[in-house]
Amino acid sequence: MKTRFPMVPFRELLLNRRRVLEETAARGTKIVGYFCTYTPIEVIHACGMLPVRIWGGSGQAEKAYNLVPTFICPYMRLVMEKALGGEFTFLSGIVQGYTCDVACGVVNVWKGNIPGELYHSLPLPYNDSPESRAFLKAGLDETIEKLTAIGGVYSEESLGRSNELYGKIRGMLAALYERRMQGALELCAADLNVVMQAFFTIPPELFLSMLERLTGDLSAAVPGVRTGVPVLVSGGIVEDEGVMTLVEDLGFSVVADDLCTGLRAFIPVSGPDASPMDRLIARTMMRFPCPSRSRPPQRIPLLMDLVRTSGAKGVIFLLQKFCTPHLADHPMVARALRDAGIPSILIEMDGDNGLEGQAVTRLETFAGMLEA
Amino acid sequence: MDTARRSTKRLSTAKELAQVVAAYYLECHQARVEGRPIGWMPPMNGGIEIFYAMGLQPVFPENWSPVCAAFGLTPANFEVSEGMGYSRDLCGYLRNITGYVHGDMNGPSVPLSGLPVPDMIMSFGGGCIPAMKIFHILENRFPEAKVFRADIPQVAVEDIRDHHVDYAVSEMHRFIEFLERTTNRRLDPEKLHEAVALSDEACGLWDEIMSFRRFRPTPISAAEIGIMFVMVTRQGTKTAVDFLTRVRDEVAERAASGIGVIGEEKIRLFWDNIPLWYNMGLFNYFEKAGGVMVAETYSAAWSLRLDTSDPIRALALKSLMSYSLVSCLSIDRRREMVLKACREYGIDGAVFHQNKSCVPITLGQADIRRALADEMGIPSIVIDADHMDSRNFSMAQFQTRADAFMEMLLEKKGA
Numbered sequence: 153m154k155t156r157f158p159m160v161p162f163r164e165l166l167l168n169r170r171r172v173l174e175e176t177a178a179r180g181t182k183i184v185g186y187f188c189t190y191t192p193i194e195v196i197h198a199c200g201m202l203p204v205r206i207w208g209g210s211g212q213a214e215k216a217y218n219l220v221p222t223f224i225c226p227y228m229r230l231v232m233e234k235a236l237g238g239e240f241t242f243l244s245g246i247v248q249g250y251t252c253d254v255a256c257g258v259v260n261v262w263k264g265n266i267p268g269e270l271y272h273s274l275p276l277p278y279n280d281s282p283e284s285r286a287f288l289k290a291g292l293d294e295t296i297e298k299l300t301a302i303g304g305v306y307s308e309e310s311l312g313r314s315n316e317l318y319g320k321i322r323g324m325l326a327a328l329y330e331r332r333m334q335g336a337l338e339l340c341a342a343d344l345n346v347v348m349q350a351f352f353t354i355p356p357e358l359f360l361s362m363l364e365r366l367t368g369d370l371s372a373a374v375p376g377v378r379t380g381v382p383v384l385v386s387g388g389i390v391e392d393e394g395v396m397t398l399v400e401d402l403g404f405s406v407v408a409d410d411l412c413t414g415l416r417a418f419i420p421v422s423g424p425d426a427s428p429m430d431r432l433i434a435r436t437m438m439r440f441p442c443p444s445r446s447r448p449p450q451r452i453p454l455l456m457d458l459v460r461t462s463g464a465k466g467v468i469f470l471l472q473k474f475c476t477p478h479l480a481d482h483p484m485v486a487r488a489l490r491d492a493g494i495p496s497i498l499i500e501m502d503g504d505n506g507l508e509g510q511a512v513t514r515l516e517t518f519a520g521m522l523e524a
Numbered sequence: 525m526d527t528a529r530r531s532t533k534r535l536s537t538a539k540e541l542a543q544v545v546a547a548y549y550l551e552c553h554q555a556r557v558e559g560r561p562i563g564w565m566p567p568m569n570g571g572i573e574i575f576y577a578m579g580l581q582p583v584f585p586e587n588w589s590p591v592c593a594a595f596g597l598t599p600a601n602f603e604v605s606e607g608m609g610y611s612r613d614l615c616g617y618l619r620n621i622t623g624y625v626h627g628d629m630n631g632p633s634v635p636l637s638g639l640p641v642p643d644m645i646m647s648f649g650g651g652c653i654p655a656m657k658i659f660h661i662l663e664n665r666f667p668e669a670k671v672f673r674a675d676i677p678q679v680a681v682e683d684i685r686d687h688h689v690d691y692a693v694s695e696m697h698r699f700i701e702f703l704e705r706t707t708n709r710r711l712d713p714e715k716l717h718e719a720v721a722l723s724d725e726a727c728g729l730w731d732e733i734m735s736f737r738r739f740r741p742t743p744i745s746a747a748e749i750g751i752m753f754v755m756v757t758r759q760g761t762k763t764a765v766d767f768l769t770r771v772r773d774e775v776a777e778r779a780a781s782g783i784g785v786i787g788e789e790k791i792r793l794f795w796d797n798i799p800l801w802y803n804m805g806l807f808n809y810f811e812k813a814g815g816v817m818v819a820e821t822y823s824a825a826w827s828l829r830l831d832t833s834d835p836i837r838a839l840a841l842k843s844l845m846s847y848s849l850v851s852c853l854s855i856d857r858r859r860e861m862v863l864k865a866c867r868e869y870g871i872d873g874a875v876f877h878q879n880k881s882c883v884p885i886t887l888g889q890a891d892i893r894r895a896l897a898d899e900m901g902i903p904s905i906v907i908d909a910d911h912m913d914s915r916n917f918s919m920a921q922f923q924t925r926a927d928a929f930m931e932m933l934l935e936k937k938g939a
Contacts, residue, residue, distance in 0.1 A: 218890060219890045219891070220887060220890070221878055221880075221883070221886050221887070223613065223880050223883065224883060224887070250678045252653055253652050253653050253851070253852065253883055253884040253887075254883055254887065256678065256852060256853060256884075257851075257852030257853075257855070257883070257884060257887030257888060258887070260680075260852055260853075260854075260855040260856070260887075260888060261852075261855065261887060261888060261890075261891065263855075264855065264856075264891045265891070273678075273679075273680070273683075273853070275677035275678045275679045275688070277649070277675050277677075277691075278648075278649020278650070278673070278675045279649065279673060279675045283691065283694045283695075283698075284675060284691070286691075287677070287687060287688075287690075287691040290685075290687030290691075291687065294685065294687070444653060445649070447660045447663065448660065448664070449664070473613065474613050474883075476613075476614060476615070476653045476654055476657070476883075477653050477657070479610075479611045479613060479614055480610070480614055480618060480653070480654065480657035480660075480661075481657070481660075482609065482611075483608050483609035483610055484661070484664060486609060487609075500611075
């Protein structure tokens with residue numbers, strides 16, 4: 153792995169994230185874990201706590217199988233494995249916006265097996281109406297109530313500040329992605345993956361300063377000429393930057409994505425001007441849709457728009473094995489792409505160590521097909 | 525022994541079920557002839573009582589899957605859906621109904637004439653993800669159908685607060701408005717009250733029937749669970765109440781007369797998770813060694829008493845609670861339910877079906893098993909299978925585990 157100079161702090165931080173978070177917790181900051189980006193991290197932060205997306209990473213699951221079946225996604229299996237191995241002792245609890253059945257179940261399994269103060273699944277509305285927004289507000293109020301019960305201190309002003317902070321970060325991430333689409337970003341897909349993982353893991357104030365430095369360094373750089381077949385990568389969680397490296401080493405250039413660990417985490421960057429709570433609610437309702445919370449016809453035009461805007465010649469679906477929301481939508485989405493003349497390929501990630509040989513061969517063939 | 529086998533039923537009322545099932549599907553097809561609008565909907569929600577109260581015809585595609593399994597149609601349906609690109613890792617209900625609606629839906633080889641095409645689809649956000657995705661697929665398959673997009677909060681039973689109920693109530697009102705607008709029919713509050721009262725009566729009867737499982741020997745076993753069909757498709761009708769009354773009377777008589785399921789009941793067993801619809805005979809497997817599958821978890825979701833003084837709120841609560849009671853939304857509550865059932869029914873051992881087609885019920889089983897062992901000293905086994913896809917079930921492996929388990933239980937009990 154070649155590490156470009158501006159990326160060094162991000163990679164170092166990821167390597168040391170557990171120690172950094174343990175020190176943060178030791179200094180008295182409560183850390184609340186979450187799995188999915190539909191979790192309202194702004195309210196956690198506004199309560200004076202640090203929201204951290206729990207990582208599964210790589211490795212083999214063993215102990216986890218005493219508590220969860222083998223047929224759940226590798227991300228959740230490995231999260232459980234690490235939790236049982238004591239990786240997340242810095243957490244005070246988990247708050248999770250309901251998106252998939254497995255994440256919800258794992259919160260409850262966690263509750264029965266890993267010590268903590270708070271385990272909360274927040275039901276999110278699927279429709280957007282005045283009633284559903286009122287329902288979401290009540291759910292967010294309940295979440296705040298539970299966070300304050302374990303020591304959080306909340307005010308509307310603090311939510312306003314958290315909205316601003318995360319909005320600024322998301323805006324800068326969106327700008328990086330925009331530059332990538334224009335072929336004017338030196339960072340490769342693996343670099344961006346690392347940046348995103350840092351976003352999920354470290355205090356946002358620290359991340360913002362690192363991001364500003366990175367953006368400044370990149371501004372001074374002459375845009376490189378992109379090589380490789382331009383593709384869009386779509387899917388759920390891709391935690392292993394090595395997967396992205398492999399994809400680009402096979403002759404692709406990732407010009408856009410529709411990933412949980414990518415674009416879906418920061419689009420839209422913010423809600424419209426309103427009270428802090430209404431702004432947060434509006435952003436939640438306007439999210440770039442995840443299959444777990446939308447119908448294919450809602451997502452397909454957005455995906456096609458991304459393909460056209462980015463100049464991608466094809467789509468690589470990189471899905472976690474057993475991921476029901478993505479797998480259930482895939483046939484309809486792939487057919488719509490095919491009908492529009494956009495080729496795609498489905499790669500399921502099941503291995504604990506990146507992509508397996510067969511997937512590599514298929515990707516090589518796909519690259520050849522797109523180049524022809 | 526094959527991977528597909530029907531259960532052996534002892535209740536004469538359970539043997540009537542074939543007629544009850546046939547009558548329901550006949551009624552579904554008659555609805556088209558009689559001009560009663562047909563709506564496809566998920567089970568376990570309050571939409572069914574509203575449908576019957578308005579004289580509309582509810583159809584449950586999820587319930588069609590066990591029928592397909594019983595008639596051996598699933599392999600052909602799987603072939604269609606898998607050919608379309610639906611992964612074998614997806615829930616068998618989803619793959620089966622997807623294959624069915626994209627195949628020869630009402631062809632001559634389809635039993636009961638299949639399902640009538642929907643005029644309306646009640647597609648929802650809520651429940652489990654596969655159930656939700658089934659309806660997204662159906663929306664796409666039947667573009668002519670009017671679609672109601674429902675929203676039911678996914679919340680644990682013990683965490684339900686006023687705002688969850690209020691939102692569910694507002695969704696019920698929106699649903700009624702949709703039906704009235706789409707079908708040009710009005711919902712008569714009296715008829716809704718009547719439907720809710722009948723539904724509650726059916727639940728009361730269901731609870732009563734289940735309570736006879738505490739008798740030794742038990743007069744009813746999990747092999748008769750097919751009677752649940754009326755709880756899924758006939759809630760809110762007199763048909764369900766009449767049928768369950770007959771079942772209750774028969775079970776009560778057997779209990780009073782000391783008539784059990786088998787000659788000598790030595791071991792009382794408990795089943796967790798959905799049955800193998802293509803092999804209901806599994807429930808009878810333990811009988812050769814004196815084991816009876818006295819009870820199971822899946823039926824609990826169909827029994828929720830309804831407050832008839834406020835029908836809409838009662839249906840909203842039912843919609844909120846049904847899924848939660850049998851899923852990983854509420855592992856604490858499920859654990860309580862299993863422990864309570866095992867205590868009341870005097871269970872000796874439990875069989876946990878680790879179900880590849882149902883993650884929401886499978887997640888949490890390890891915690892429940894541990895609680896059974898630690899708090900009640902009840903041993904259990906895990907069998908790997910799938911409620912729809914027989915390719916994910918090995919009879920030989922099951923037999924090996926089940927036989928060893930029974931041997932251990934008999935030895936423990938000194939039977």
